[in-house]
Amino acid sequence: MSFAENCKDAILNGNIELAEKLANEAIEENIDINIAIDAFSLAIRKAGDLFEEGDFFLPELMRSAEAMKGAMTVFKPKIMEDKADRSLGKVIIGTIEGDIHDIGKTLVAALMSAEGFEVFDLGADVSVGKFIEKAEEVGAKIICISALLTTTMVGQKKLIDQLKERNIRDKYKVLIGGAPVSKKWVEEIGADGSAESAVSAVKLARKLLE
Ligand code: B12
Numbered sequence: 001m002s003f004a005e006n007c008k009d010a011i012l013n014g015n016i017e018l019a020e021k022l023a024n025e026a027i028e029e030n031i032d033i034n035i036a037i038d039a040f041s042l043a044i045r046k047a048g049d050l051f052e053e054g055d056f057f058l059p060e061l062m063r064s065a066e067a068m069k070g071a072m073t074v075f076k077p078k079i080m081e082d083k084a085d086r087s088l089g090k091v092i093i094g095t096i097e098g099d100i101h102d103i104g105k106t107l108v109a110a111l112m113s114a115e116g117f118e119v120f121d122l123g124a125d126v127s128v129g130k131f132i133e134k135a136e137e138v139g140a141k142i143i144c145i146s147a148l149l150t151t152t153m154v155g156q157k158k159l160i161d162q163l164k165e166r167n168i169r170d171k172y173k174v175l176i177g178g179a180p181v182s183k184k185w186v187e188e189i190g191a192d193g194s195a196e197s198a199v200s201a202v203k204l205a206r207k208l209l210e
Helices: 003-012 016-028 033-052 058-081 103-115 128-138 154-165 183-189 198-209
Strands: 090-095 118-121 142-146 173-177 193-195
Touching: 003 016, 003 033, 003 058, 016 033, 016 058, 033 058, 058 103, 090 103, 090 128, 103 118, 103 142, 103 173, 103 198, 128 142, 128 154, 142 154, 142 198, 154 173, 154 183, 173 183, 173 198, 183 193, 193 198
Parallel strands: 090 118, 090 142, 142 173, 173 193
Antiparallel strands: none
16 A cells, blocks of 8 residues: 555544554655645545545544544654744734634644744634734734634634724734635635645745745
8 A cells, every 4th residue: 555545544544553653654764744744634634525425423533633633743843853943933823713623723833833933823713812912912924824614714804804903904914724715715805815735835924924
């Protein structure tokens, strides 16, 4: 079986040990870390599809998510090992209120940090007020808001609306992301951009600050 097939097997079976073992092997064998993470990401999305189709129930999806988190925990120190020795500015990141999906957000945070941004990761289920309060407190340049549910994406709009109401919208670049986010949504709510992967999120953040 190929590496990607093994990852799929580990994630879909919710096998944390196997997921961690594969992640460790990928590092030992010098497999490009982004390619390895992509293989796991594809697998967890497959779990989501199975859940949507009714072939997976919530406990199975949760076990898959745990296996995915196990692999990401192995990759994180490796990502940070190559941390750039520079300061590109402060970034606030979190998953919006009502939403507990934090795997993608954590990946974006780790890569941003490795790139040289000073990242303040507020976690998941973060209120709009908390995002703004922290951004103001630390003097952030970028606010990154993740949302994985169609019901919680509205929080991304709410945050931008509140920045406008407080006349501080221009102080920040606002990046949004998560599976349901589209270019249309970016335009509709007046965000500065979105990205479909952690790698492109970092590239976009750098570009916006040029
Ligand atoms: C894992 C998972 C879970 C785990 C979450 C574990 C965790 N700690 O995160 C568990 C099992 C707990 C879970 C729970 C639920 N889930 Co869920 N879950 C998923 C799943 C399968 C994968 C998400 C994931 O981790 N992907 C892997 C990461 C690497 O990718 P990512 O999150 O997309 O992030 C990347 C990019 O989007 C981008 N990105 C992400 N954030 C940001 C932010 C910025 C600023 C930028 C620039 C980029 C960026 O970069 C990331 C890295 O590459 C998705 C399916 C899917 N297709 O997304 C469903 C999914 C999101 N879940 C879904 C649902 C319905 C739920 C539940 C409501 C189920 C339930 N009945 O309880 C609950 C929600 C509870 C809540 N209040 O939040 C639905 C949402 C449907 C919808 N239309 O809204 C999905 C789409 C599954 C489906 N197809 O039905 N879930």
